[in-house]
Amino acid sequence: MTEIKSLRDLPARHLLGAGTPMCGGCGGLEALHQVYDLLGEKTVFVNAAGCMTLLAVYPFTPFRGSWLYTAMASAPAGAQGVRDALDILRGQGRITPEEDLQVVVLTGDGSAYGMGLAATSGAMDRGLDFLYLCYDNEGYGNTGQQYSAATPHGAHTATSRGALGYPGYKKDLFSIWAAHRPAYVATVSPAHPVDLARKIETARTRQGPRLVIALSPCPTGWDYDPAETVAIGKLAVECGAWPLKEYRDGRVEHTRVPKKRRPVVEYLERQGRFRHLFHPVRQDALLAEIQARVDGYWAGATATGD
Amino acid sequence: MTRTLLTGNGAAAWGARLARIDYLPAFPITPQTEIIETVAAWLEAGEMAGRLVTMDSEHSMITAAGAAATTGVRVFTATSSQGLLYGMEMLYAIAGWRAPLVLVNVSRGLASPITLEPDHNDVLAARDCGFLQIHCATCQEVLDSVLIAYRLAEHPHVRLPVLVNLDGFYLSFTREPVTIPAQAEVDRFLPPFAAGNIAFRAHAPMSQGVAVLGGAAYSYFRYQMHLAAGKALSVYDEIAHDFAALFGRCHEAVECYRADDADYLFVMMGSFATKAREAVDRLRDQGLAMGLVRPRLIRPFPVDHLREALAGKKGAAVIDQNLSPGRGGILHTELAAAIGCGRNRPMPLLASFIGGLGGRDITPEEFYQMARDLVEAVAAGRSPVPRLLYTDEELRGVRKLQGVAGSTGGERR
Ligand SMILES: Cc1ncc(C[n+]2csc(CCOP(=O)(O)OP(=O)(O)O)c2C)c(N)n1
Numbered sequence: 001m002t003e004i005k006s007l008r009d010l011p012a013r014h015l016l017g018a019g020t021p022m023c024g025g026c027g028g029l030e031a032l033h034q035v036y037d038l039l040g041e042k043t044v045f046v047n048a049a050g051c052m053t054l055l056a057v058y059p060f061t062p063f064r065g066s067w068l069y070t071a072m073a074s075a076p077a078g079a080q081g082v083r084d085a086l087d088i089l090r091g092q093g094r095i096t097p098e099e100d101l102q103v104v105v106l107t108g109d110g111s112a113y114g115m116g117l118a119a120t121s122g123a124m125d126r127g128l129d130f131l132y133l134c135y136d137n138e139g140y141g142n143t144g145q146q147y148s149a150a151t152p153h154g155a156h157t158a159t160s161r162g163a164l165g166y167p168g169y170k171k172d173l174f175s176i177w178a179a180h181r182p183a184y185v186a187t188v189s190p191a192h193p194v195d196l197a198r199k200i201e202t203a204r205t206r207q208g209p210r211l212v213i214a215l216s217p218c219p220t221g222w223d224y225d226p227a228e229t230v231a232i233g234k235l236a237v238e239c240g241a242w243p244l245k246e247y248r249d250g251r252v253e254h255t256r257v258p259k260k261r262r263p264v265v266e267y268l269e270r271q272g273r274f275r276h277l278f279h280p281v282r283q284d285a286l287l288a289e290i291q292a293r294v295d296g297y298w299a300g301a302t303a304t305g306d
Numbered sequence: 307m308t309r310t311l312l313t314g315n316g317a318a319a320w321g322a323r324l325a326r327i328d329y330l331p332a333f334p335i336t337p338q339t340e341i342i343e344t345v346a347a348w349l350e351a352g353e354m355a356g357r358l359v360t361m362d363s364e365h366s367m368i369t370a371a372g373a374a375a376t377t378g379v380r381v382f383t384a385t386s387s388q389g390l391l392y393g394m395e396m397l398y399a400i401a402g403w404r405a406p407l408v409l410v411n412v413s414r415g416l417a418s419p420i421t422l423e424p425d426h427n428d429v430l431a432a433r434d435c436g437f438l439q440i441h442c443a444t445c446q447e448v449l450d451s452v453l454i455a456y457r458l459a460e461h462p463h464v465r466l467p468v469l470v471n472l473d474g475f476y477l478s479f480t481r482e483p484v485t486i487p488a489q490a491e492v493d494r495f496l497p498p499f500a501a502g503n504i505a506f507r508a509h510a511p512m513s514q515g516v517a518v519l520g521g522a523a524y525s526y527f528r529y530q531m532h533l534a535a536g537k538a539l540s541v542y543d544e545i546a547h548d549f550a551a552l553f554g555r556c557h558e559a560v561e562c563y564r565a566d567d568a569d570y571l572f573v574m575m576g577s578f579a580t581k582a583r584e585a586v587d588r589l590r591d592q593g594l595a596m597g598l599v600r601p602r603l604i605r606p607f608p609v610d611h612l613r614e615a616l617a618g619k620k621g622a623a624v625i626d627q628n629l630s631p632g633r634g635g636i637l638h639t640e641l642a643a644a645i646g647c648g649r650n651r652p653m654p655l656l657a658s659f660i661g662g663l664g665g666r667d668i669t670p671e672e673f674y675q676m677a678r679d680l681v682e683a684v685a686a687g688r689s690p691v692p693r694l695l696y697t698d699e700e701l702r703g704v705r706k707l708q709g710v711a712g713s714t715g716g717e718r719r
Pocket residue numbers: 049050051052071072073107108109110111112137139140141142143148
């Protein structure tokens with residue numbers, strides 16, 4: 001396992017081809033770039049319906065390795081079929097170890113937090129040896145950013161346009177995954193590439209279910225200038241709204257604890273999806289509630305020594 | 307070769323075992339479950355090689371099955387009814403992947419109301435998904451059809467998944483004498499699966515199930531599937547011929563019984579056709595030139611075989627164990643289209659009957675009645691209105707249930 005200390009230790013060139021139909025400034029695509037550079041081409045990406053489905057449009061693919069599009073609900077089951085088949089072929093001596101592939105599930109939050117959750121849970125139950133990369137853009141992006149189970153409280157989406165935005169709360173998928181006690185779970189941010197790379201390296205070298213959620217700022221769905229993607233990704237971590245952490249061997253650890261957290265409003269006010277919390281009237285009560293939830297999270301996290 | 311008593315489910319499991327399957331993604335559902343339990347027991351006892359994985363749903367099961375088949379192993383899977391429909395999205399998807407696997411469906415009526423007993427609405431809901439369909443009438447046929455299905459699915463001109471159907475309860479749980487062929491003979495009939503260039507490997511990257519933009523590319527791939535399914539007809543005939551030569555059992559795309567010199571026919575599929583066969587014999591005893599035509603292949607639909615079998619007959623009673631509400635029997639619709647199109651040959655008058663829904667029996671008396679209706683319709687020169695088989699006694703029984711439930715039925719209030 002290569003030790004990654006700084007940006008200098010990261011791969012210098014991108015493996016994933018250019019010219020994808022993704023939006024400019026897509027945080028999810030940036031996360032995929034970083035992950036793919038580390039995993040390399042001996043991979044098969046098993047995809048569920050979402051923005052990334054349009055990466056491979058006949059007859060083009062930006063991947064140097066393989067790709068399997070399944071459906072919205074069952075990418076982890078597709079991974080099961082491929083992994084089992086490769087194991088069977090190796091067991092029978094029909095392929096050499098060099099022919100083997102890393103099986104990587106690639107889905108959005110809509111699939112990971114919702115429709116595909118039973119299939120993911122099943123894959124973990126069965127101890128499937130795979131890596132799951134969820135790019136979390138906090139909504140059903142491909143269909144026009146309706147709210148999903150990953151949408152944060154108060155956000156404006158195509159199906160929550162009211163004065164107070166989305167009434168629900170972002171589901172804690174990290175904890176749901178970790179409760180299955182898989183080999184590895186982590187949250188990452190493409191705006192924090194060193195942290196991301198360390199975690200992918202850890203995941204790569206472990207066996208069993210390994211699951212990673214990448215908060216993926218989405219200029220189209222979150223309504224901000226594509227040039228801001230990195231800044232917004234950093235702010236999400238620095239205000240404490242997106243904690244960077246990992247689960248392994250029964251323990252959760254935060255890999256980056258902001259010493260002094262920035263106020264959450266700094267993160268929110270840069271995104272059009274939260275504009276209604278500031279204009280025409282400032283929704284002080286709601287903003288205070290959002291801040292209090294973040295504070296509450298970190299109070300709990302530090303109290304348990306994570 | 308051994309001859310023994312097997313249930314339809316047992317015969318399906320033997321088919322999978324003799325086909326030397328590598329992989330079986332599974333999920334329990336009545337009346338299919340015995341198949342996966344049987345294979346699981348063999349695997350645990352080391353009596354066969356392979357891997358069984360119980361998935362979290364049929365949707366996942368069919369996904370895993372397709373994914374494994376396109377990675378290059380021989381895959382078997384099985385389901386029924388609600389399970390088949392739960393996985394419907396993936397039936398279409400993996401047919402498009404051209405995943406050459408075999409899925410056994412044990413027919414069972416669909417909710418609502420919920421039932422465990424058989425009819426064909428489940429399997430016919432999958433009619434247009436791109437799977438080929440073989441329908442069995444006996445336990446022997448189940449075993450043999452699984453072997454034939456692998457040859458068909460994996461044939462380089464076909465390369466499509468195949469569904470083998472058997473009726474719940476009437477076949478799944480009924481013991482019949484079945485000849486289990488010797489492994490060496492089966493190996494001669496069915497060589498190991500050659501995945502060719504459709505497999506995920508490090509040295510040969512492949513993209514599978516990708517998106518297309520525009521109707522031209524989409525239509526191209528859909529037409530390819532259709533043409534391959536069409537080719538499957540002649541390929542099937544060859545395979546059935548090989549099978550008969552090796553094992554002495556003939557499983558034609560369309561089975562005809564006393565049909566050559568018949569004036570009138572029953573046309574139906576599945577295990578209830580054995581009841582029709584009995585009825586044909588009794589009606590012949592009474593001097594009526596009755597015969598039976600049973601399509602085993604439903605996809606591809608053996609139009610020419612059926613036209614051949616029906617040409618020159620006076621009338622055919624099509625008995626559907628399914629119901630398309632607002633239209634009627636699905637086989638009847640298909641058959642009407644098949645005989646209605648193309649060359650000018652005298653074709654029989656069709657009479658449509660619906661029966662055997664949710665496990666309801668079709669009695670010998672009902673077969674005789676259908677034959678009488680058919681003869682009358684031919685004499686009158688007019689197709690009768692489609693009939694829903696039901697007896698006064700059955701209606702009285704349901705009225706009684708309604709009474710118990712505190713309702714007398716809307717029309718009596
Ligand atoms: C069974 C099914 N239901 C709905 C859809 C429509 N659909 C396509 S992509 C998508 C959104 C997926 O959201 P997410 O997983 O978050 O990925 P994103 O679009 O944000 O990249 C939906 C609802 C579908 N393809 N399949």
